[in-house]
Amino acid sequence: MIPFNKPYLTGKETHYIYDAVNSGKISGNGKYTQKCQTFFESNYGFKKCLLTTSCTDALEMAAILINIKEGDEVIVPSFTFVSTAIAFVRQGAKIVFADSYSDNPNFDTDKIEALITDKTKAIVPVHYAGVACDMDMIMELSAKYNLFVIEDAAQAIDSFYIGKNGVKRALGSIGHLAAFSFHETKNIISGEGGMLTINDDRFISRAEIIWEKGTNRAEFFRGEVNKYGWVDTGSSFLPSEIIAAFLWAQIENIEQIQNKRKELWNRYFENLNQEPPSNFALPTVPDYATNNGHMFYITTKSIEDRNRLIEKLKLNGFYAVFHYISLHSSPYYIEKHDGRILEKSDNFTDCLLRLPMFYELENSNIDAICKIILENA
Known part of the structure; x- marks a missing residue:
């Protein structure tokens, strides 16, 4: 039987995993985490990247960052994976579902404005099959109604949007925040894994704190503070170096x-x-x-x-x-x-x-x- 999907291995995954284990730094945010994040920032124009244990985790970080709370409304497509919605439901949001185009599973951007109310907090476009939503229109609505845009780019690594001005921009670099997946069914993989991209300076510092269980641990290890403690909400969103090492072998190819x-x-x-x-x-x-x-x-x-x-x-x-x-x-x-x-x-x-x-x-x-x-x- 020819399967629907078969994970591709480049041959370097176990070599880099061995190197990560042998280094004695396997808990995360080590050499391979930083290599992966730097690659994406340098090659795709993301302001800041943070690897996560899944795309779902990246979306949950985004929901925390924009302070989703009970009563807020978030517009998402109905034809999408559950993670797109559940990240915001967990924070108390009401999900407002948008319909697809007739010839494209992405949500119909011409119908989005009619769904916006005074309770709307964010729009979450999903780039289904790695094909861009109409990001010019979405960002115009964002500016008009003061809404956050979180791109669900789970399937969209190395895919681009060509704007009305002719400028080509990587998906995940346009909204305020974006989430990617490196699940074994994606183009490049780490088994389970994801990434949050932060394109708005307001969120960069806090994202790193939420990423590290609500602590300023990353600042401490960079020598920016003399001790670290619990300073915000957060969770254990940071993946191990073993996951990052696997991903690096994929990125190289x-x-x-x-x-x-x-x-x-x-x-x-x-x-x-x-x-x-x-x-x-x-x-x-x-x-x-x-x-x-x-x-x-x-x-x-x-x-x-x-x-x-x-x-x-x-x-x-x-x-x-x-x-x-x-x-x-x-x-x-x-x-x-x-x-x-x-x-x-x-x-x-x-x-x-x-x-x-x-x-x-x-x-x-x-x-x-x-x-x-x-x-x-």
Whole structure:
């Protein structure tokens, strides 16, 4: 069976883990943590990066940093993973769900302004499949209504937004804060792991304190204070050096990994982009976005068509998957939702199908998958 995902190892992961362990500094914020953070700051224009134990943790840090409290409202897409919402729910926020575009799982930015009230505190755009949301429009709304923008860039490493002014900016560098994932299903990985990026100077100092259990421990080790103590809220968001060492081996090969994933994505697209169009829709990449090859998906006409394709692919040795169930219809949140019908999100819930995508996937596998789809869709 060809799996949906297979973690790619560069060969240096265990070497760097051994080096980290042998150094005697394995609890975190050591050599490899700092190498990873410096790389992202230097190469993608993030003001400050802090590795975390997960993207969920990075989002929870963001919710603490902007002082989310009971009664605040936060706008998030319904078609996203639960972490996007739960980080703010834990702080007492009311989640206001936004619907997707008809041809793109990202939330429809033309519909966001109507959701803003005097209780709205933040907008959380999710760059689904590594494809940018319309960040110019989102940042304009942020300025107009004095809202924070937290980019959920879990799937968006090494992907970019091209603004109205023609300037190309890395996703995660535009909002006030952003969260990335290095889960084993992502482009570069550390098993579990994430990163908070801080692009607003107001949050840099406090973020480091929250990261270290509410202490000013990092300042102490830099010699900026003569003792450290508990000065704020926080938690144990800092990952070990073992996780950072694994990630560093991936970072060293990010260009190679990205080039291969984009080649695979393009092969899928070229094979499935038939004339006349087939009985499914291909992913769209707006002119203002780039593609980082994170995933390849198709959208079928119905849930029955999708289920039939999943079974046909499985019978031929290929494992394809679907996600997500729209959060507004989830058992946890359905009674808290305001009752709006989010038709586009529900359509992606029923009809989006993710195809196998990983570094070691062979062109012959893609050709076989596409043949099955074209014959059975």
